[in-house]
Amino acid sequence: MVQIKPDEISAILRQQLSNFNASADLEEVGTVLQVGDGIARVYGLNNVRSGELVEFENGVKAIALNLEEDNVGVVLMGEGKEIKEGNKVRRTGQIASIKVGEGLVGRVINTLGEPIDGKGPITGELYEMPLERKAPGVIYREPVKEPLQTGIKAIDAMIPVGRGQRELVIGDRQTGKTAICIDTIINQKEFFDAGKPVYCIYVAIGQKASTIAGVMKTLQDNGAMAYTTIVAASASDPAPQQFYAPFAGAAIGEFFRDTGRPALIIYDDLSKQAVAYREVSLLLRRPPGREAYPGDVFYLHSRLLERAAKVIANDAVAKNMNDLPESIKHLVKGGGSLTALPIIETQAGDVSAYIPTNVISITDGQIFLEGNLFNAGIRPAINVGISVSRVGGNAQIKSMKKVAGTLKLDQALYREMEAFSKFGGDLDAATKLVIDKGARNVEILKQPQYTPFAVEKQVAIIYLGTQGLLREVKVKNVKAFEEHFLTEMQNKYPDILADFKKGALPDDGIAKMVELAKSIIPQYK
Amino acid sequence: MPNPRLATRYAKSLVDLAKEKGQLEAVYADMNYLLAVIKSSKDFVAFLRSPIINADKKNAVIAAVTANKVGPLTEAFNQLLIKKGRESDLPEIAAAFVDQYNHIKGIHRVKLTTATEVSEELKKAIVAKVKTEAGLAEVELETKVDEALVGGFVLEFNNNMVDASILRDLKDIRKQFEQNVYVRNIR
Numbered sequence: 001m002v003q004i005k006p007d008e009i010s011a012i013l014r015q016q017l018s019n020f021n022a023s024a025d026l027e028e029v030g031t032v033l034q035v036g037d038g039i040a041r042v043y044g045l046n047n048v049r050s051g052e053l054v055e056f057e058n059g060v061k062a063i064a065l066n067l068e069e070d071n072v073g074v075v076l077m078g079e080g081k082e083i084k085e086g087n088k089v090r091r092t093g094q095i096a097s098i099k100v101g102e103g104l105v106g107r108v109i110n111t112l113g114e115p116i117d118g119k120g121p122i123t124g125e126l127y128e129m130p131l132e133r134k135a136p137g138v139i140y141r142e143p144v145k146e147p148l149q150t151g152i153k154a155i156d157a158m159i160p161v162g163r164g165q166r167e168l169v170i171g172d173r174q175t176g177k178t179a180i181c182i183d184t185i186i187n188q189k190e191f192f193d194a195g196k197p198v199y200c201i202y203v204a205i206g207q208k209a210s211t212i213a214g215v216m217k218t219l220q221d222n223g224a225m226a227y228t229t230i231v232a233a234s235a236s237d238p239a240p241q242q243f244y245a246p247f248a249g250a251a252i253g254e255f256f257r258d259t260g261r262p263a264l265i266i267y268d269d270l271s272k273q274a275v276a277y278r279e280v281s282l283l284l285r286r287p288p289g290r291e292a293y294p295g296d297v298f299y300l301h302s303r304l305l306e307r308a309a310k311v312i313a314n315d316a317v318a319k320n321m322n323d324l325p326e327s328i329k330h331l332v333k334g335g336g337s338l339t340a341l342p343i344i345e346t347q348a349g350d351v352s353a354y355i356p357t358n359v360i361s362i363t364d365g366q367i368f369l370e371g372n373l374f375n376a377g378i379r380p381a382i383n384v385g386i387s388v389s390r391v392g393g394n395a396q397i398k399s400m401k402k403v404a405g406t407l408k409l410d411q412a413l414y415r416e417m418e419a420f421s422k423f424g425g426d427l428d429a430a431t432k433l434v435i436d437k438g439a440r441n442v443e444i445l446k447q448p449q450y451t452p453f454a455v456e457k458q459v460a461i462i463y464l465g466t467q468g469l470l471r472e473v474k475v476k477n478v479k480a481f482e483e484h485f486l487t488e489m490q491n492k493y494p495d496i497l498a499d500f501k502k503g504a505l506p507d508d509g510i511a512k513m514v515e516l517a518k519s520i521i522p523q524y525k
Numbered sequence: 526m527p528n529p530r531l532a533t534r535y536a537k538s539l540v541d542l543a544k545e546k547g548q549l550e551a552v553y554a555d556m557n558y559l560l561a562v563i564k565s566s567k568d569f570v571a572f573l574r575s576p577i578i579n580a581d582k583k584n585a586v587i588a589a590v591t592a593n594k595v596g597p598l599t600e601a602f603n604q605l606l607i608k609k610g611r612e613s614d615l616p617e618i619a620a621a622f623v624d625q626y627n628h629i630k631g632i633h634r635v636k637l638t639t640a641t642e643v644s645e646e647l648k649k650a651i652v653a654k655v656k657t658e659a660g661l662a663e664v665e666l667e668t669k670v671d672e673a674l675v676g677g678f679v680l681e682f683n684n685n686m687v688d689a690s691i692l693r694d695l696k697d698i699r700k701q702f703e704q705n706v707y708v709r710n711i712r
Binding site for chain 2: 024025026027028029030033043044045046059069070071085088090
């Protein structure tokens with residue numbers, strides 16, 4: 001830390017004191033009628049607006065959510081113990097917002113933007129970004145066309161995610177939902193090292209603080225904290241902080257998006273956010289609907305996920321974007337994106353519950369994770385049959401698109417045939433071929449945690465799988481072969497891999513690669 | 526929990542009836558008397574709010590407190606409150622009545638809180654200032670002394686507040702130091 005001389009400190013103090021504005025302004029106030037359970041009812045505040053920030057005498061902030069005939073319902077963003085009946089509440093005239101800047105990268109903050117990692121205050125210039133902001137309109141957007149590499153073979157090959165897309169990750173507890181998202185963050189290291197970082201924001205909602213600490217440790221160990229911000233609202237935080245946490249995360253993501261940079265945000269998870277919202281709504285006496293969720297729980301998620309967008313690559317148009325906060329107007333650039341990976345936890349695989357169906361219909365596709373696949377050793381436990389990406393091939397590099405084009409169909413056919421083969425008996429040659437290839441592809445798509453694969457390596461190994469070149473490799477040896485083959489590729493033909501990465505599939509390169517594979521295969525028969 | 530909607534409704538009924546019978550001033554005086562009793566005796570409020578004491582007893586006590594002090598209309602109103610089981614809301618209703626009376630008469634209540642006693646001239650000066658600055662025609666000043674303010678004053682009217690107390694300044698300065706924006710800039 002910089003040494004601070006005594007005179008510097010007094011200089012600061014003087015500056016702080018001289019800047020202090022001692023004149024009193026006319027303020028609008030109200031009186032607390034009732035306080036408890038994280039909400040307060042206030043009499044007065046005649047002109048308060050919905051979503052406005054109000055402040056109690058002891059400095060606790062709250063957001064006005066319910067404007068009723070004779071009182072205002074506010075949700076407290078801090079501790080309510082000090083607030084008593086009869087206390088004064090004043091309007092601040094601001095809407096709820098968070099201070100965002102480059103200094104947030106690598107930090108852990110709470111919903112209010114305060115650092116909670118013990119590394120001192122957030123440094124650098126900060127810009128005020130509103131928590132609730134309207135998503136960019138149609139003319140400020142561009143179709144999703146650039147891939148967001150997750151580093152997971154099954155996803156990048158069959159359910160590609162593009163920059164600016166919203167792809168739901170859904171599954172029961174303990175099926176690896178968080179693992180997929182963490183791997184995706186870790187895979188962005190490649191871009192960070194190349195100087196084109198995809199800024200990542202991990203929003204933890206209603207999780208155990210120990211789990212959040214674990215995620216942070218994992219990201220740190222893999223060098224991913226250098227471009228990641230964690231927004232944490234743990235299970236012990238008040239419900240309003242939990243349901244506003246994704247909005248705080250989105251505000252951070254929008255800062256990167258609107259300044260022309262790609263960002264990735266993970267909401268872990270939105271079912272807990274809906275539960276927190278339900279709690280607040282019921283306490284505010286809003287009428288409950290299905291599963292006791294309030295009527296606007298769909299809007300809660302849709303307006304949040306709409307904020308994920310690919311911004312048009314034209315600076316002049318982007319500068320006129322709707323609802324731009326004053327603070328960042330001078331920084332706006334086109335071409336940025338915000339990709340969202342919301343997570344939903346289902347109960348016993350029930351995707352027809354209220355919140356899962358809502359979020360499935362909002363997002364541009366979903367990745368289904370299944371417990372029985374997980375237990376059968378297929379990890380990541382992605383059910384390829386019902387997982388889709390509605391953006392599709394536009395979000396893949398050309399080489400991957402060509403190579404993996406048939407993979408999804410192959411695997412669907414394999415699953416059908418596999419059921420037959422279970423009955424035993426002789427199979428005709430064609431069926432056997434399908435089953436052999438499918439079983440090996442399943443092996444290829446398995447992948448350990450925290451080991452994202454670069455896209456060029458994915459192209460190489462999936463080419464071998466889809467072309468049926470691994471027929472002679474024993475199923476249990478596929479993993480070992482893959483590792484050997486990819487190391488050899490890296491050592492002998494880095495230029496071919498570089499071509500794949502660029503999107504090209506040169507015939508001579510393919511021939512060389514196949515030659516190499518054939519020379520290795522005998523060791524794994 | 527105080528129930529503002531309920532208080533306004535009961536107060537409105539009393540105001541309307543009093544106006545009709547031409548007894549508005551008398552009832553206003555009664556309500557002020559009740560408010561004075563409520564303000565001076567905490568026990569009386571606790572008694573009104575107690576769910577254990579039965580209605581007959583409450584009726585008898587209220588009758589004893591108000592005997593010969595209030596008019597027949599107020600007496601009848603008190604009995605109505607007891608019959609409806611709303612005697613616990615009497616303090617809010619009385620306050621709401623005064624508010625509505627003030628509204629009819631165009632009087633604005635202004636509350637002045639200071640750290641030390643205020644002289645009459647200063648009060649007059651403040652009333653004059655409030656009248657011109659806020660555009661209020663008729664002003665009724667209520668003063669309160671609160672030593673915690675340290676100095677300065679707090680002026681409240683119509684859900685508005687001007688807080689020019691030293692206490693507020695101290696709080697604001699503390700907040701500014703807690704945020705520590707200057708330290709952040711030199712790091």
